[in-house]
Amino acid sequence: MSAHPPVPRAVLDGIPAYVPKPPQPPATGTSYRLFLNENPCPPLPSALAAVSRAAQRTNLYPGIFPDELTDALARRLDVPLSHVVTGPGSVGIYQQIGQAMLSPGDEVVYAWPSFEAYPIVVRMAGAVPVEVPLSDAAHDLEAMAAAITPRTAMVLLCEPNNPTGTAVGAAELKRFLDRVPEHVTVVLDEAYFEFHRGPDAPDGVELHRDRPNLVVLRTFSKAYGLAGLRVGYGVAHPRIAEALRKCAVPCGVSRIAEQAALAALDAEDELLRQVAGITAERERLRAALGARGWTLPPSGTNFLWLPLGEDAAPVAAALERTGLLVRAFPGTGLRITVGAPEANDLLITALEGIRSDR
Structure with a gap:
């Protein structure tokens, strides 16, 4: 040997x-x-029926991308088809983001404690994590803005935050986004979007429309109850979205997951x-x-x-x-x-x- x-x-x-x-x-x-x-x-029974039908075709590869789901999401969110990306859960899209948008030595600002994938994605890309402590269990957006330097390539922001469940609200989030330089990518994780409703709850998809540096992530794992099927999606402007699709695992969202997600959307x-x-x-x-x-x-x-x-x-x-x-x-x-x-x-x-x- x-x-x-x-x-x-x-x-x-x-x-x-x-x-x-x-x-x-x-x-x-x-x-x-x-x-x-x-x-x-x-x-839901309709989702289980969709799973059963799709399972009968598991001898065949799914599409490289889940085109039917992508089209449904674009129509539901009222965004161009070119803005929608998918992955095996939002965690899968995070890996695509790390590959597509980070280079060795880049700094990435995020709150801590927050989503446990953050330090993994950042270090895997050879980038440098800049962890900003929470304040009263919530994002300290003032401190996060102050942590941005000329070396900052990305900001990761979980709203509401995991693991603390706290939210900063739409007005404060908008003020923060306006302070982030245009060349810095901001990833807004809205995995719990459906649980955080009300007049002060932000809508990342709406915020992204006039912010080319904003990437918004959501998932079918939580509110839609499909955690075991692994299907998430994101919304970004075409240049970033295309880069993320280039880094996606081919056929990463199974036909079963796609059909269950479509059924869940119909039963929203x-x-x-x-x-x-x-x-x-x-x-x-x-x-x-x-x-x-x-x-x-x-x-x-x-x-x-x-x-x-x-x-x-x-x-x-x-x-x-x-x-x-x-x-x-x-x-x-x-x-x-x-x-x-x-x-x-x-x-x-x-x-x-x-x-x-x-």
């Missing part, structure tokens, strides 16, 4: 794996997955009623925990943030023993997905017991 086997790129040594260690369920009893921000509702009114129910559960859960002495920031997502500092890991472990699997950010807090009512009721009871023991 060779004494000098192939060696992976050195930059990978400093990149964390994107897959966080999932909590382990208890040995017996029911467990609830409250750590991946999944939709607790099963897919029904799905948005589900979203309203999840949002109501979120507010019920937040109010119940607040009444029991826990402090949680407002959320514009399908999860809540419990800022616990050094207590995050032990509280997560205690919840796991009751069958509640939450996402711990050691030294910072817990991200807790809004689950079905029975899971949320169990969470209220478990946290009440934990608080009384502290």
Whole structure:
């Protein structure tokens, strides 16, 4: 054998794996997955029927791009077809962005903690992460603007933020975007767009129309309940959109995923009623925990943030023993997905017991 086997790129040594260690369920009893921000509702019957029909053609490759879905999204969003990009979840599009828009040594500004893919995408491209601490669990847009230098190539902004669920609002976001130099790409992640509605909720697609440097990402994983099929989409002006398509994995969105997404779009009114129910559960859960002495920031997502500092890991472990699997950010807090009512009721009871023991 060779004494000098192939060696992976050195930059990978400093990149964390994107897959966080999932909590382990208890040995017996029911467990609830409250750590991946999944939709607790099963897919709609129309989506399942579309999956079944599409599965009968899995001996054939899907299109290089999901053209039928791209066309439907362009019409739904009222944007030119050339503005729409797709990928296997928004995470897949992030990888396309890193390949297409970043070069070694570029600086990328983003808040922290925020979406865990950010440092991976940035370092994979050989770029330099510039992490700006949150302020009261929310983006500090003033500090992020101040962090932009002549070396800045990109700003990554999750609105509302993952893992804290906080939102900055439309007016503040517009002021920030107006301060970003035109040559700096801004990626606005709206994975939780459907959960954050109201007069001050931004609409990235509308914002992108007169901002050629703005890329907007959305997904079918959360509100549409298709996380297991991996289909996301983005909106960008043609020059960037074409570059992202060049970096996409051919046939990266399966025919099954495309047809399920189309069915979900057709049933959007029904799905948005589900979203309203999840949002109501979120507010019920937040109010119940607040009444029991826990402090949680407002959320514009399908999860809540419990800022616990050094207590995050032990509280997560205690919840796991009751069958509640939450996402711990050691030294910072817990991200807790809004689950079905029975899971949320169990969470209220478990946290009440934990608080009384502290």
